[in-house]
Amino acid sequence: MIFIIPYFFIELYISLSVGEKIGFLWTVIWIVTTFLIGMGLLKNAHLAILSNVKLASLGQLDAKSFHDASTSYFLGAILLIIPGVFSDLLGVMALLYTIFLQIGGTMPSIKNKNNIKKSNQQGDDNVIDVEIIECDTDRNLKP
Numbered sequence: 001m002i003f004i005i006p007y008f009f010i011e012l013y014i015s016l017s018v019g020e021k022i023g024f025l026w027t028v029i030w031i032v033t034t035f036l037i038g039m040g041l042l043k044n045a046h047l048a049i050l051s052n053v054k055l056a057s058l059g060q061l062d063a064k065s066f067h068d069a070s071t072s073y074f075l076g077a078i079l080l081i082i083p084g085v086f087s088d089l090l091g092v093m094a095l096l097y098t099i100f101l102q103i104g105g106t107m108p109s110i111k112n113k114n115n116i117k118k119s120n121q122q123g124d125d126n127v128i129d130v131e132i133i134e135c136d137t138d139r140n141l142k143p
Contacts, residue, residue, distance in 0.1 A: 011084040018085045031083045038080030038091065041073070048073045048098075055102060069101040 019027040041048075052069050055061040061069065072094040079091030 007086075011086045014086045015084045030085075030088075034080045034088045034091075035083065038077045038082075041077035041080065041095075045074060045077065052102070061101065065101050069098045072098045072101070 015027075018030075022030070049070055052061060052066050056063070056066045076091045076094030076098065079087045079094060082091075
């Protein structure tokens with residue numbers, strides 16, 4: 001609830017600024033176009049889910065990436081349906097994130113990076129240095 005009021009002010013400010021620059025007619029065209037794109041994406045959401053299932057079955061998407069790709073697809077479609085420039089930008093970003101995940105990208109988490117560094121440090125503490133000295137048996141026999 002605390003984020004809704006600032007969101008509305010940001011949405012109103014950006015939409016009025018863009019509307020002032022491009023004009024009323026182009027603003028209406030923008031809103032109708034993004035609405036139709038969002039509705040088309042939502043209508044074809046089952047195809048996106050099937051595509052994600054196929055990628056997951058091939059091993060290209062893990063469970064978290066599958067969930068993130070599906071969620072960001074729906075969120076992007078819904079944000080495109082909502083009238084306003086800021087929501088459209090957020091929707092496009094969500095759809096780009098979906099495409100990024102489907103291509104094979106993953107977002108590394110900070111938690112995993114810290115765990116990797118700690119495990120490497122722990123592994124280095126458990127290493128025993130060994131020096132191998134070869135003995136020449138012929139040298140030992142001769143005085």
